[in-house]
Amino acid sequence: SYELTQPPSVSVAPGQTARITCSGDVLPKQYAYWYQQKPGQAPVLVIYRDTERPSGIPERFSGSRSGTTVTLTISGVQAEDEADYYCQSEDSSGTYPVFGGGTKLTVL
Amino acid sequence: EVQLVQSGAEVKKPGESLKISCKGSGYSFTTYWIGWVRQMPGKGLEWMGIIYPGDSDTRYSPSFQGQVTISADKSITTAYLQWNTLKASDTAMYYCARRGSSSDGFDPWGQGTLVTVSS
Numbered sequence: 001s002y003e004l005t006q007p008p009s010v011s012v013a014p015g016q017t018a019r020i021t022c023s024g025d026v027l028p029k030q031y032a033y034w035y036q037q038k039p040g041q042a043p044v045l046v047i048y049r050d051t052e053r054p055s056g057i058p059e060r061f062s063g064s065r066s067g068t069t070v071t072l073t074i075s076g077v078q079a080e081d082e083a084d085y086y087c088q089s090e091d092s093s094g095t096y097p098v099f100g101g102g103t104k105l106t107v108l
Numbered sequence: 109e110v111q112l113v114q115s116g117a118e119v120k121k122p123g124e125s126l127k128i129s130c131k132g133s134g135y136s137f138t139t140y141w142i143g144w145v146r147q148m149p150g151k152g153l154e155w156m157g158i159i160y161p162g163d164s165d166t167r168y169s170p171s172f173q174g175q176v177t178i179s180a181d182k183s184i185t186t187a188y189l190q191w192n193t194l195k196a197s198d199t200a201m202y203y204c205a206r207r208g209s210s211s212d213g214f215d216p217w218g219q220g221t222l223v224t225v226s227s
Contacts, residue, residue, distance in 0.1 A: 033213035042220050048213035102152040
């Protein structure tokens with residue numbers, strides 16, 4: 001079982017906005033991170049410390065937090081954004097990293 | 109360029125031992141953590157453990173404690189993940205990834221090492 005809960009799938013048309021949520025009791029106390037994993041590739045960090053974007057990540061990727069839920073928002077979704085997305089934070093004791101179950105983003 | 113390059117795919121039999129590697133370059137190897145993550149076929153990411161090569165401080169997920177050993181050789185900027193007795197259920201892709209601190213994400217990741225355990 002996961003301490004972080006994500007929806008299994010999200011679908012969106014090209015050019016629209018995709019929102020992927022991640023819920024967990026630890027989230028008000030710990031930072032959240034988001035990773036993109038395309039088929040056959042290693043994960044890539046797209047958001048760190050809830051809202052920060054690493055260099056090289058397009059501006060259409062953004063992160064936000066509200067209470068026990070963090071959200072990855074992809075504005076103006078492109079076909080290349082189709083991937084699995086994982087949130088990550090720390091476990092309830094703050095000792096170990098923990099991943100959400102992942103969300104498959106489908107671009108219709 | 110910061111890079112983590114992992115060793116190649118392995119095919120092993122149940123009961124055999126295995127050590128896979130992750131070589132870091134382009135940064136100060138001893139001042140960043142290296143974590144290991146398992147991804148079973150068609151499944152999500154699972155954090156296994158992490159090592160700080162500077163002093164070999166190592167921490168394991170409770171799910172993997174006693175099942176694997178994580179080590180590092182800072183002289184050759186390489187971290188390792190080792191099994192003494194492989195099981196079929198160890199079949200998975202294994203990734204290493206760098207982390208600066210508990211308030212940093214895992215970035216970058218190695219390309220992954222596919223381990224297949226089959227009789």
